[in-house]
Amino acid sequence: MTVGGKPFILKNGVKDIIDALEKVIKSNKGEILTKTPARRIIIEDGAVRGVVAEREGERLEIEAKVVISNAGPKKTIELGGEDNFDRAYLKEAREKVRAAAGIDYMITTDRPLLEPSTVLFTADTQRLECFMSERTSDGKYILRTASVPESTILYSPKKEYEIFLQDLKETFPDFERCGGRILIARNFYGDWPFYRTWPGDCIGTKTSVENLYNVGDGVIPEGWVGGSGAAESARVVVEDVQARTKLG
Numbered sequence: 001m002t003v004g005g006k007p008f009i010l011k012n013g014v015k016d017i018i019d020a021l022e023k024v025i026k027s028n029k030g031e032i033l034t035k036t037p038a039r040r041i042i043i044e045d046g047a048v049r050g051v052v053a054e055r056e057g058e059r060l061e062i063e064a065k066v067v068i069s070n071a072g073p074k075k076t077i078e079l080g081g082e083d084n085f086d087r088a089y090l091k092e093a094r095e096k097v098r099a100a101a102g103i104d105y106m107i108t109t110d111r112p113l114l115e116p117s118t119v120l121f122t123a124d125t126q127r128l129e130c131f132m133s134e135r136t137s138d139g140k141y142i143l144r145t146a147s148v149p150e151s152t153i154l155y156s157p158k159k160e161y162e163i164f165l166q167d168l169k170e171t172f173p174d175f176e177r178c179g180g181r182i183l184i185a186r187n188f189y190g191d192w193p194f195y196r197t198w199p200g201d202c203i204g205t206k207t208s209v210e211n212l213y214n215v216g217d218g219v220i221p222e223g224w225v226g227g228s229g230a231a232e233s234a235r236v237v238v239e240d241v242q243a244r245t246k247l248g
Ligand SMILES: Cc1cc2nc3c(=O)[nH]c(=O)nc-3n(C[C@H](O)[C@H](O)[C@H](O)COP(=O)(O)OP(=O)(O)OC[C@H]3O[C@@H](n4cnc5c(N)ncnc54)[C@H](O)[C@@H]3O)c2cc1C
Pocket: 001, 002, 003, 004, 036, 037, 038, 039, 070, 071, 075, 103, 104, 146, 188, 193, 194, 195, 196, 215, 216, 217, 218, 225, 226, 227, 228, 229, 230
């Protein structure tokens, strides 16, 4: 993965991040409920009161002084009910929360185009900027890359795919001779985006409801992007909650 534009290799993949988070939560007597989607955020008199979730088909109501949503600002508004947010906040969310599109690719070859476990950065391609290589246990070679279009508004997955093929063949003229095949091309956009909003001009982490916050890539602080930006938004929220709220 890339973090803040630099390649960053986690020994056990994203699991390392999840494990570290779990350790912090549990060591502070927190509880993690998986397979428990939030169905409603409870808001009364302009302040958050808790969450209604669904666990094994049962309704589960959790009281809370503070609710931090990682579902993205649009979903948070939906869960809290539009009528509970002020108009200026809803307007800002409508204007600033704009999903960013992108496509990621997995390519296989019989012979290596790059040394396994290396990253190639390209400066002269139209879209692709980084290829990461791996070798599978059955002796195949995998390349992973992703492309973000020039414009999400004028986004055409078909055109992006054609540009991807040009970039690929220019970067690796031996692609076909090495038995190259494109295994996966996944198109992320709309409600399943690459980023929940365009980095650079996001809505803030605080909502108009007291003690209801958003974190994640829909509320990235200026100067950040992607996963590291999502983490930075969480850091900002934790600081604010610690400064303003007496928990326990
Ligand atoms: C193919 C691809 C490659 C990428 N590569 C990179 C990269 O190399 N570097 C980088 O920095 N960024 C990358 N990104 C972007 C990065 O993955 C995202 O910006 C980041 O994951 C956003 O994190 P998040 O926590 O905000 O959202 P998510 O990771 O989407 O997490 C949101 C979570 O909320 C949960 N959720 C939603 N609704 C509910 C509900 N009602 N109740 C309970 N839970 C709910 C979801 O299940 C999900 O687990 C990539 C994105 C894609 C698609």
